[in-house]
Every structure is written in structure tokens, then in C-alpha cells.
Amino acid sequence: xVIKTDLCAYTEYRIYPGHGEKFIAKDAKVHFFISxxxxxxxxxxxxxxxxxxxxxxxxxxxKGKVEEGGKKKTRKAQKFQKxxxxxxxxxxxxxxxxxxxxxxxxxxxAKEAKQRxxxxxxxxxxxxxxxxxxxxxxxxxxxxxxxAGKDFKGKK
Numbered sequence: 138x139v140i141k142t143d144l145c146a147y148t149e150y151r152i153y154p155g156h157g158e159k160f161i162a163k164d165a166k167v168h169f170f171i172s173x174x175x176x177x178x179x180x181x182x183x184x185x186x187x188x189x190x191x192x193x194x195x196x197x198x199x200k201g202k203v204e205e206g207g208k209k210k211t212r213k214a215q216k217f218q219k220x221x222x223x224x225x226x227x228x229x230x231x232x233x234x235x236x237x238x239x240x241x242x243x244x245x246x247a248k249e250a251k252q253r254x255x256x257x258x259x260x261x262x263x264x265x266x267x268x269x270x271x272x273x274x275x276x277x278x279x280x281x282x283x284x285a286g287k288d289f290k291g292k293k
Contacts, residue, residue, distance in 0.1 A: 145171040147179045149192035 142151045146160075146168040158176050160168040170176040178188070185193040195201050220226040232240065 143169045145169060145175055147171075147175040147185050147191070149185075 140153065142153055143157070144150070145152055145157065148171055150171045152169055152171050156171065158170045158173065160170065160176060160179075162168065168179070170179065178185075185191040186197050188194055218226065218229065220229065224232075
């Protein structure tokens, strides 16, 4: 046998036949309340979320029903190789496949070439003494001309 139950509009508890109160608002909405307490609180406009004994509070604070799935599983990040600027993916894979001794020898040769290039560069530069700045250099904004204060007579 199935018993027809209603839900309380305030507490969300089940109301069995012969229990509770029915309230019909001016806009013809029907509200069922489990008790006079729920009815009174509804008419005082006290939010059910603020009362610990209501289902709304329990839902808001994640009490009661335990989720069957448990925690959501996070996916493990998959490793993905991208090409680097100046090296294609194929070149990168070839470099990784090389034996470590060959790779070290190649890197050492590249370092030597770099050192030779840097040794040639400083000789080409001519050192400019720091103390003697260019006389025709621009003055900083707002700091060059005469002050336009109280003594200034004329147009701006």
C-alpha cells in the first residue's frame, strides 16, 4: 500500500495524511507545513537555511547524505613533448636517443666555439670613459629651464 505524503514547504520533512497545516496565499499558492512552528517561522520570514534542524541547512552545510561516488577522481597529467624553438621534435628525439658520451662531446665542442666567439667580440668594442658625457645630451623633462615660480613675470 502506498501512502501519499506531501513535503513541508519550510522544513522539507514528509507530512503524512492527517498531519500538518495547509496555507493558501493570496496568489493561490498552496503551502503545506509539518507543524505550527514551521508555519510561524515561514510567516516571520525566517530563512530555513539559518535553522540547523531544517533540511535546507543540512543541504547547505553538506550534512547527511553521503555521495556514492565519493571524491571525484582527478586525472593524472599525461607527459607530452613539444618542439623547442630552434629544434624540431624529430631532432629532439634523436638527441635523446644518442649515447651520453657522444652528447657530452658535442656539447663541449659547442661551448668551445662559443668561447672563441666571445673572445673575439670584446676586442672590437672601444671603451668610452664614463666621466665625459655628451655635451649635447637632452635634459630630463621638467628639470632644465628656469623655474616658473613667484618671480616669473611674463606669459607661460
